[in-house]
Amino acid sequence: MGLLAETLLSLKDSNAKTREAAFGLLLAMARIQEDLRHFIRSLMAAVGSTTSHMRSAAVVALSRVVFEYSVDGVVQSLLPSMLRTILVLSDDPSREVVKSFVGFVRVAVVVI
Numbered sequence: 001m002g003l004l005a006e007t008l009l010s011l012k013d014s015n016a017k018t019r020e021a022a023f024g025l026l027l028a029m030a031r032i033q034e035d036l037r038h039f040i041r042s043l044m045a046a047v048g049s050t051t052s053h054m055r056s057a058a059v060v061a062l063s064r065v066v067f068e069y070s071v072d073g074v075v076q077s078l079l080p081s082m083l084r085t086i087l088v089l090s091d092d093p094s095r096e097v098v099k100s101f102v103g104f105v106r107v108a109v110v111v112i
Contacts (some may be wrong), residue, residue, distance in 0.1 A: 007074040052094035059100035063107045070111040
């Protein structure tokens, strides 16, 4: 879980090359999973983090994984429950989290 947490935080780094590398690592981690459902659940667990920065990073990561694996049946089956969970963040006091929330909803609408 430590590698995943560091990867998520790197998605929000100010350096563009760091963010690009973090997205590449995130997708590589998703690719090597035997069960994509387990990986998505790990990302969903990070949405419940105590820091707004981690919550935002987890939502950004979920957006990317959902977009990349949009044709996968696992993603399609998990999307309704992911949306219900992410909708809780709509009234988060952090602007960063709300921005990530809006991005996820936009991706989810396209995927659906």
